[in-house]
Amino acid sequence: MKITAAVATAPETDLDIRELELDEPRPDEVTVRLVASGVCHTDAIVRDQWYPTPLPAVLGHEGSGIVEAVGSAVTDLKVGDKVVLGPASCGVCEQCITGHPQYCVDFYAYNFGGTRPDGSVAFTQDGEAVSSNFFGQSSFASYTNVRARNAVKVADDAPLELLGPLGCGIMTGSGAVLNVLKPGPGESIAIFGTGAVGLAGMLAAIAAGATTIIMVDIVPSRLEFAKELGATHVVNSREDDAVERIREITGGRGVSYALDTTGVPPVFSQMTKSLALRGHGALVGAAKLGTEAPFDIGTLLVSGITVSMVVEGDAVPREFIPKLISLYERGLFPFDKLVKTYGFSDINTAFADSESGETIKPVLLY
Template sequence: MKIQAAVATAPKTDLDIRELTLDAPRADEVTVRMVASGVCHTDAIVRDQWYPTPLPAVLGHEGSGVVEAIGSDVVDFKVGDKVVLAPASCGVCENCISGHPQYCVDFYDLNFGGSRTDGSKMFDDNGTAISSNFFGQSSFASMTNVKARNAVKVADDAPLELLGPLGCGIMTGSGAVINVLQPSPGESVAVFGTGAVGLAGMLGAVASGATTIIMVDIVPSRLEFAKELGATHVVNSKEVDAVEAIREITGGKGVNYALDTTGVPAVFSQMTKALATLGHGVLVGAAKLGTEAAFDIGTLLTSGIQISMVVEGDAVPREFIPKLISLHEKGLFPFDKLVKTYAFTDINQAFADSESGVTIKPVVLF
C-alpha cells in the first residue's frame, strides 16, 4: 500500500517526507496505522550516522497506533487493537528468556541493521529499497509493519497521542531508576541531565519514594521545571562544582544512586565521584562509538560503588509500559507534562526544537 514517511537521507539533513510503498506483513508481523511517534535523541544521532544504520532510512522508534492487519501466525492481536511499540528482541536467546530483552544477543542487528533478519526491507521508493525496521518499527511512517513481539496492547480508551514515548525515552529514564537502581523510600538520587530521559528518571525516583532528588544541568529554566515536577534540589553545574554541591546537599556522604543521561565523558566522571560509599550509578546517555571517559580507579577502589550501563531501562515492555500507564492514571507519573505535539509535516521543526532544548519531548501526530 502507499504510505507517507519521513526519510533520513544524509547526516545533518532534514528528513524528506515521501510517498513510499509498504509491503504486506510477514507471518509474525502486524501492520500498524500510526497515530503518533515521539522524536528521540537517538533518531537524530542515527540520522547523523553516530551508529551506521544504512541511509536512506525511515527512522522513528517511539510509535503508537492501531493494528490494521495481522500476519498468519499472530494470535495475540486483532484488527483494531491499540498498541505502543517497543524495541525489537529475538525472544529466544538466554538474555531474552531470563527477562532482559534489551540485552538480546541480536539487539544491534534487529534495531539498527536497517532490514528484517532475512535482509528484506518493508519500504520501497519507486524501486529503491529504503532501510526499515528501525528499533523494530520505523515509526516515522503513516503505516508500518512490526513484529507482534514488539507491540504492547493498551486499553481501547488509551491516549495514543501521548503514549509513544513510553516505548523508549520515558521507559529508558524511569526504567533505569525503577528497574535497575531501585531506590528505597527515604534514599537519595542525583540525575545528570534534564531532558526527557532525565526527567523521566526523576519521576521514577519520585514514584519510588526517594526523598532527596537532585537534578543537575546548565539550563536554569529546565532546573526550575524539574523543581515543579518533584526535584528537592537543583544544581547548575555551569555555576558550581556539581560533585561538591551534591556532597554538600547530602551532608558530605554523596548520593545513594545516580543517573547520567548525557553521555558526556566529563559528566559521567562527575557521576562516579558524586556517589556515596556502596552507591550505584547508571549510564544511559548515548555517545559516539569509541567514546571513553575518565574513571578514577585509584580513589574509587575503596568506595565499593557499582556502575551499570543500561539500555532501554532494562525493561520487559509488556510488563513495564502498563505499569507506567497505571502510575500516570493515578497521577503518580505525570510524564505528559514533558510532551509537546507537532503535525507530522512539521517533523523537522520537532527535531530542531528537541536539539535546541525548546521542547523536552516532541511527539509528531499523524
C-alpha cells in the same frame, strides 16, 4: 500499500517526506496505522550516523497506533487493537528468555541494521530499498509493519497521542531507576540531565519514594521546571562544581544512587564521584561509538560503588509499559507534562526544537 514517511537521507540534513511502498506483513508481524510518534535523541544521532544504520532510512522508534492487519501466525493481537511499539529483540536468546530483552545478543542487528533479520525491508521507493525496521518499527511513517512481539496492547480508551514515548525515552529513564537502581523510600538520587530521559527518571524516583532528588544541568529554565515537577534540589553545573554541591546537600556523604542521561564523558566522571560508599550509578546517555570517559580507579576502588550500563531501562516492554500507564492514570507519573505535540509535516521543526532544548519531548501526530 502507498504510505507517507519521513526519510533520513544524509547526516545533519532535514528529513524528506516522501511517498513509499509498504510490503505485506510477515506471518509474525502486524501492520500498524500510526497515530503518534515521539522524537528521540537517538533518531537524531542515527540520522547523523553516530551509529551506521544504512541511509536512506525511515527512523522513528516511539510509535503508537492501531493494528490494521495481522500476519497468519499472530494470535495475541487483532485488527483494531491499540498498541504502543517497543524495541525489537529475538525472543529466543539467553538474555531474552531470562527477562532482559534489551540485551538481546542480536540487539544491534534487530534495531539498527535497517532490515528484517532475513535481509528484507518493509519500505521501498520505485523498487529501491529504503532502510526500515528501525528499532523494529520505523515509526516516522503513516503505516508500518512490526513484529507482534514489539507491540504492547493497551486499553481501548488509551490516549495514543501521548503514549508513544513510553516505548523508548520515558521507558529508558524510568526503567533505569525502577528496574536497575531501585531506590527505596527516603533514599537519595542525583540525575544528570533534565531532558525527557532525566525527567522521566526523576518522576520514577519520586514514585519510588526517594526524598532527596538532585537534578543537575546547565540550563536554568530546565532546572526550574525540574523543581516544579518535584526535584528537591537543583545544581547548575556551569556555575557550581556538581560533585561538591551534591556532597554538600547530602552532608558530605554523597548520593546512594545516580543516573547519567547525557553520555558526556566529564559528566559520567562527575556521576561516579557523586556516589556515596557502595552507591550505585547508571549510564543511559548514548555517545559515539569509541567514546571513552575518565574513571578514577585509584580513588574509587575503595568506595565499593557499582556502575551499570543500561539500555532501554532494562525493561520488558509488555510488562513495564502497562505499569507506567497505571502510574500515570493514578497521578503518580505525570510524564504528559514533558510532551509538546507537532503535526507530522513539522517533523524537522520538532527535531530542531528537541536539539535546542525548547521542547523536552516532541510528539508527532499523524
